[in-house]
Amino acid sequence: MANQDFLNAFNDSVDRINAGQTVEDCMRLYPRHAAVLRPLLETGRLIDRLSAPSLEVEQAKTRGRMRLEEALRAPLPQKRTTPFRPYLNLAAAVLVIVFVATFGAGNAAQSSLPGDTLYGLKQITEGVQLSLSGDPALRASFNERRQDEIKQILAMNRVADVAFEGTVTVITGTTWLVDELPLQVAEQTAGAAGIAPGDVVRVVAATTSGGELKASEITLIETGDQPPLPTPSATLIPPSSTPRPTETATLTPTPSPTVTNEPDATATITAAPTQTRPVVAVGTATMTAQPPTAVPSATPRPTRAPSQTPLPTRTATLIPTPISPTVCATMQPSNWNGYRVQVGDTLSGLAANRGITLEQLMQINCLTDPRFIVVGDLLILPRASSTATHIPDDAGTIGTQEDNGSSNDNSNDTSSDNSSVDDNGGGSSNDNSNDNSGVDDSGGTDNSNDNSGVDDNGGHGSDG
Amino acid sequence: MIIIVLPDIPAEDRLLALARQGDRDALMRIYESYFAPIYNFIRLRVNDRDQAEDLASEVFVKLVESLRGRNAPQHSLRGWLFRVARNQLNDHYGRTRHFSTEALEEWVPASTDTDPEVQFIQTMSVERARRALRLLAPDQQEVLILRFGQSLSLQETADIMGRNIAAIKSLQFRATATLRQVLGEVQQEYGRG
Numbered sequence: 001m002a003n004q005d006f007l008n009a010f011n012d013s014v015d016r017i018n019a020g021q022t023v024e025d026c027m028r029l030y031p032r033h034a035a036v037l038r039p040l041l042e043t044g045r046l047i048d049r050l051s052a053p054s055l056e057v058e059q060a061k062t063r064g065r066m067r068l069e070e071a072l073r074a075p076l077p078q079k080r081t082t083p084f085r086p087y088l089n090l091a092a093a094v095l096v097i098v099f100v101a102t103f104g105a106g107n108a109a110q111s112s113l114p115g116d117t118l119y120g121l122k123q124i125t126e127g128v129q130l131s132l133s134g135d136p137a138l139r140a141s142f143n144e145r146r147q148d149e150i151k152q153i154l155a156m157n158r159v160a161d162v163a164f165e166g167t168v169t170v171i172t173g174t175t176w177l178v179d180e181l182p183l184q185v186a187e188q189t190a191g192a193a194g195i196a197p198g199d200v201v202r203v204v205a206a207t208t209s210g211g212e213l214k215a216s217e218i219t220l221i222e223t224g225d226q227p228p229l230p231t232p233s234a235t236l237i238p239p240s241s242t243p244r245p246t247e248t249a250t251l252t253p254t255p256s257p258t259v260t261n262e263p264d265a266t267a268t269i270t271a272a273p274t275q276t277r278p279v280v281a282v283g284t285a286t287m288t289a290q291p292p293t294a295v296p297s298a299t300p301r302p303t304r305a306p307s308q309t310p311l312p313t314r315t316a317t318l319i320p321t322p323i324s325p326t327v328c329a330t331m332q333p334s335n336w337n338g339y340r341v342q343v344g345d346t347l348s349g350l351a352a353n354r355g356i357t358l359e360q361l362m363q364i365n366c367l368t369d370p371r372f373i374v375v376g377d378l379l380i381l382p383r384a385s386s387t388a389t390h391i392p393d394d395a396g397t398i399g400t401q402e403d404n405g406s407s408n409d410n411s412n413d414t415s416s417d418n419s420s421v422d423d424n425g426g427g428s429s430n431d432n433s434n435d436n437s438g439v440d441d442s443g444g445t446d447n448s449n450d451n452s453g454v455d456d457n458g459g460h461g462s463d464g
Numbered sequence: 465m466i467i468i469v470l471p472d473i474p475a476e477d478r479l480l481a482l483a484r485q486g487d488r489d490a491l492m493r494i495y496e497s498y499f500a501p502i503y504n505f506i507r508l509r510v511n512d513r514d515q516a517e518d519l520a521s522e523v524f525v526k527l528v529e530s531l532r533g534r535n536a537p538q539h540s541l542r543g544w545l546f547r548v549a550r551n552q553l554n555d556h557y558g559r560t561r562h563f564s565t566e567a568l569e570e571w572v573p574a575s576t577d578t579d580p581e582v583q584f585i586q587t588m589s590v591e592r593a594r595r596a597l598r599l600l601a602p603d604q605q606e607v608l609i610l611r612f613g614q615s616l617s618l619q620e621t622a623d624i625m626g627r628n629i630a631a632i633k634s635l636q637f638r639a640t641a642t643l644r645q646v647l648g649e650v651q652q653e654y655g656r657g
């Protein structure tokens with residue numbers, strides 16, 4: 001029953017319908033199979049209407065987004081060591097053995113504590129990881145680990161030299177609280193003078209057999225009255241929030257400033273305006289809570305469209321909350337003109353065709369998602385060098401003239417695989433009949449043809 | 465107007481590359497773009513709304529995990545997501561075993577028509593189709609949802625389902641023909657009831 005010719009015709013028809021053509025178009029193309037093809041295509045098109053109600057999808061999406069953000073917050077898995085390769089030559093093999101031995105021991109060292117034999121190695125491997133990655137989050141995670149270790153050592157009443165970073169939260173006499181760690185600071189302790197609560201410090205200390213932590217040297221990293229950076233040790237959080245405050249800050253997956261007091265660190269903050277988690281808002285409200293709109297500060301704000309940074313990822317429009325994507329205003333460079341999106345067009349295809357980058361195209365046209373184009377939309381593109389059939393700048397009407405133009409464009413401009421779409425479009429079926437068949441509310445007369453046998457107009461908006 | 469979602473491969477690959485580098489924006493953008501298709505794909509085959517939601521969001525959690533590991537997808541992100549969704553569904557069936565085809569719950573499409581009569585007819589017909597779809601074999605359901613519902617290409621569908629193109633060509637025909645037939649039966653059933 002199903003010969004190959006028919007299977008191909010059916011498959012081709014499905015492709016055409018997916019590309020926006022009508023059942024009628026397919027009938028004209030395959031008159032021989034029309035009788036069998038039509039009911040099948042109409043049946044298949046029913047599936048298209050079965051997408052879930054958009055409200056339901058939105059609700060699911062919102063909850064799913066929370067789960068996703070949770071997953072993003074989960075700690076990174078431990079880095080694996082390089083696998084041993086047996087086919088290396090002898091000299092290299094020796095090196096590799098040393099390497100593996102080092103890292104193997106490094107792994108064993110990961111569970112060591114200050115005072116253990118392997119602990120120095122642990123710090124060295126961490127230092128290597130840190131300098132390799134330069135990742136502030138990693139740095140914060142190491143610091144967090146350090147503080148955890150110190151707590152363990154204190155609990156075990158072990159004697160060891162330790163060093164860590166943190167924010168001074170309380171100073172009462174000789175007892176300080178740095179993050180969550182109680183620290184004994186004698187008056188003569190180096191660097192202790194002048195430190196006030198709120199300061200971020202680096203502490204060199206020793207644990208005692210009595211379970212105390214005695215400072216031997218304190219270095220000021222950053223004073224508390226500065227505009228606080230979102231430091232990895234999350235001391236900006238009210239003390240009551242979590243027992244392990246460092247957790248929140250290690251999560252920041254995008255580049256965030258390090259604890260060190262390099263002034264350029266502020267430049268990197270603005271590159272990640274999406275971190276609008278309320279927990280951190282205490283300290284970073286000035287940097288994160290503002291929508292990245294028209295602040296004329298020296299630091300570049302990502303969503304300013306006319307800037308010369310063309311990366312579309314900076315627009316941050318997908319973040320649900322307060323960022324407004326409407327800052328963009330379409331502008332038309334001098335030698336660009338209007339172009340109506342046709343079936344089969346893709347933005348990157350158009351960009352390549354006109355010799356511009358996708359970013360430029362999106363920027364000029366204020367687009368945020370390169371995958372969604374609406375057929376019939378007016379885009380602004382550089383004047384094509386070869387063809388003269390484009391819509392003039394003031395194109396505001398949709399008419400047969402445009403359709404003629406567009407079929408020319410297809411053959412000339414788009415080398416995509418959908419270029420055959422309009423080949424047979426010809427006289428009777430103009431674009432409007434295509435359009436109506438996909439969307440229900442306009443209820444054009446063509447629908448009666450397409451949907452015969454099925455519920456007419458049975459529509460939900462198949463807007464996905 | 466038709467909103468066309470074409471697989472703009474260069475843009476998708478670029479987004480994926482950024483996400484692999486840990487770009488959170490890129491990841492969220494992927495999520496916003498693909499959640500609805502993935503959810504719909506799952507929802508058509510899973511009765512329970514909460515379960516569908518869990519399975520769909522799990523797909524993206526898996527993406528996050530894979531981006532952190534070594535087996536991150538390098539290209540054809542959409543296919544990867546659908547493949548993971550499909551595996552989730554298979555696992556799901558494996559766990560629950562029974563798969564109810566009953567329950568015609570409130571699957572009412574957003575209608576612009578305020579006429580209750582028209583709304584009723586629309587609802588009935590959509591429910592009928594949905595119910596008919598559930599009566600098909602799993603691979604037939606899949607091919608219909610991917611090819612017609614998600615407008616995926618033959619090649620993409622073949623990749624996702626792990627079959628060759630010729631097999632999908634004939635499967636999609638059989639699936640459509642079977643659905644047509646089942647629809648007639650469901651219609652009769654409705655007519656009697």
